[in-house]
Amino acid sequence: MRAVRRAAEISQSDVATALGAADSTVAGWELGSSVPDQEKLPALARVLKEPLDVLFPRNGLRDLTDLRCDAGLYRYEMAAVIGTKSDGPVAGAENGIRRLKDRYLPDLAAAYGVSVDEVNRAQERSIAKARGEEVEGETAAVAAVEEPPRTLAAKITLLLERSYPAGTAPTDAEIAAAVNTYAGSLVTSAEKVAALRTGADEAEAPAPVVLEGLADFFGVARLYFEPDDAVARQVYEGLRLMSAAKSGQVGRIRARGLGAEGLPAGVLSILNDLATEFEKKAAPDAND
Known part of the structure; x- marks a missing residue:
């Protein structure tokens, strides 16, 4: 410092x-x-x-306490945010004792500058952390939520969280510039990207060219941004593999028995082959 x-x-x-x-x-x-x-x-x-x-780099993804603190808010201030007499509901959720009531989520999301989906995911991490659970060698606070993202805001957030090292994720302005370059005209702005990322514009679907530009920028299939859980799950599992590879835990993702809703057998085979390659490269040479 x-x-x-x-x-x-x-x-x-x-x-x-x-x-x-x-x-x-x-x-x-x-x-x-x-x-x-x-x-x-x-x-x-x-x-x-x-x-x-x-x-101030952190290990893993953000829980409820992280969201609040990243917004510069003290817990005692949360009573006014959610309209209660005390900060008890927020304290209970941050400590993993009880879940937040649904009616509190939009106000918290607005105060934290994130989407409601991100608040829900952070809540799952707080609960998992309180239980001391572990999943695939990672704390469940990092990998607690197995459901793929369903809203556009959640999908964009997942890509930003899982595809970039801490502190290197692109800004809203950078994303907007890339989409406009792809479209060849001014089709979005930093403010509109921020609204998509936080869920502020859920009621207004973006133009197809904006979704195409986002897909091109993040390097994912255009279908990822459509309301199709199967496609979202495939991208989700691919991001989990990337995350595991970066942390040296790629072998723990192998052959996870995903079933019909997860990766197709052919894709899973490719990822397992990739896992084997990672392991070979990570293994010390016998002649060393």
Whole structure:
């Protein structure tokens, strides 16, 4: 943190002022004698002019606590967000004790700047984490949700979460520019992409050329963005394989008995062959 601050030519006092903290508090963070609240990390990243996930990388995908803290919100503020007398419902869900009521989800999604589907997935991770469950060698907090994404917002979010290392996912503006280049005209904007990503525009279907541009940008089949669970599941399982390969756990994805709703036998065979190749490359040479 100190190195980043100095490289940006920002003083400790400026950081303290921006975060409403004392200079000594910031000094303590840099010395490692104390750590900032997780809720302060987004503001700290902004002050230091670094992406949050680059400055403070996390292991795995976000749970409910991560969503709230990434929005810079403290738990006590959540009562006003969901219109209750206390933050008990949010606290219970974050601790994996009880699920959120459906009527709270839209307000939380809006406050966190994500889709309702992403709130639901984060909730499953919080519950799995509280139970200490593991799935395929990963904590279930990371891989708890086995259902493929169904809404356009959930599909875009899944691609962004699984296809890019932390801090390298494209921005809404970059996605919009790529789609416009594909279309050869101005068919979307950063604001419209953000609305698709967060689910704000679920009632208004995007033009076919926008979906084609998104498919071309992310390198997936155009059908992935159609309301077809079978196609979505195939892409989902492919992304799980990629994730496992990146973490050195590709063998644990092998031959998972997906059944009729999962990958076709031919595709599964190809992925298993790919898994074997990964294992061969990862194995030490017997002559070494």
